[in-house]
Amino acid sequence: MSAFYALAYADRVELLTDGAIYQPDGTLTDIRSKVWASHHVPMAVTGRGPSVVVETMARLVVTLAAGGTFDGAMDRLAEVVAGRRDQECPQHFEMAIVGMSGAHGPCVYYFASKDAYGAFEPWTLYRIPDGELGAGAELSREDMATIGDASGGLLGVAVPLFEAMRKQKGPNPTDPAAPHVHGIGGHLDWTVVDASGVATVRLHDWPDVVGEKIDPEREGYEPGWAEAG
Secondary structure (H helix, E strand, C coil), rough: CCCEEECCCCCCEEEEEECEEEECCEEEEECCCCCCCCCCEEEEEEEEHHHHHHHHHHHHHHHHHHCCCCHHHHHHHHHHHCCCCCCCCCCCCEEEEEEECCCCCEEEEECCCCCCCCCCCCCEEEECCEEEEEEEECCCCHHHHHHHCCCCCCCCCCCHHHHHCCCCCCCCCCCCCCECCCCCCEEEEEEECCHHHHHHHHECCCCCCCCCCCCCCCCCCCCCCCCCC
């Protein structure tokens, strides 16, 4: 149960992602960035699911943007995604794409191999109408009340939001039979996509240890502001 949260503003899209790579039982196997940025158009990609599958799909999306526009990449992606509907997918995943559209402005797109939420047909590319898309632990009203206001940007709410989700065990939405685990950790990245391109900043590091399960109560983290690229 990794997490991401994307929100479109008038002039940009912001994206939050954690860095945990873990086994089905929750054992952390790696900590790394889960954001793939295009060098050709203002666009970034993230996802949840088996890490190899997510990275493969993310690199495919980025490749589709080479030498073109964000809108052209989304048109091509819609065709590619639809063309895979009849193919078996033993390892399910979900993907989020954020970017600057010439037709729609700041945008958030989504597709998945499985309808995990009862709202999205598998292998169908959706543009999220209100530009807000989140995947992670469900939070109570009390939790939400303490996180703050994101109307001006995600920077001020990023750490409290992910800390609240990190404390909860949750299911893998693409594999409901898997055990509930703490799956949010490693670090927290903040990505901003605007007309000038893509920038990612490391906001926070958790003291998670590769080879062990994520423990939200573990002490000793060192908050950081190092650029992730």
